[in-house]
Amino acid sequence: MALEIKDFKELDEIYKRMGSGDINEIIDMFNAHVSRIRLEATRQFSVGNKVQFNHSKTGELIVGRITKINRKTIKLSTENRGNWTVSPTMIELA
Numbered sequence: 001m002a003l004e005i006k007d008f009k010e011l012d013e014i015y016k017r018m019g020s021g022d023i024n025e026i027i028d029m030f031n032a033h034v035s036r037i038r039l040e041a042t043r044q045f046s047v048g049n050k051v052q053f054n055h056s057k058t059g060e061l062i063v064g065r066i067t068k069i070n071r072k073t074i075k076l077s078t079e080n081r082g083n084w085t086v087s088p089t090m091i092e093l094a
Contacts, residue, residue, distance in 0.1 A: 041088035042069060051076060052094040053086055063094050 045051065045066055051074075052063045064078035073085045076088070 038072060040090055042074070044093070045069060045074060045088065045091070050094040051091040053091040 007079055015023070028090055037062050047066050047069060049066045050063065051066060052061055054060070055062055062078060062084065064076035064084060065079070067083070068075040069088075074085070074088050074091060075083065075085050076091070077083050
């Protein structure tokens with residue numbers, strides 16, 4: 001689901017009315033949501049899986065094998081581009 005500009009304007013108005021306690025609660029909710037998304041993404045991978053992702057700066061497709069799955073990141077090794085540590089939400093099975 002993608003938010004529209006009007007949604008962001010509405011959020012901005014809500015944020016303007018919030019106190020620091022409210023903001024801290026929103027931050028906690030956001031962090032919990034990101035953790036759930038990351039965990040769901042991580043569960044689809046196993047060590048040894050062949051995966052790919054697009055390099056954020058060059059757009060190059062990087063292909064490698066998963067060598068380790070951490071709580072927040074996945075480590076992978078490529079044949080000619082070395083080792084990478086990436087977010088599980090940024091990779092897909094190759």
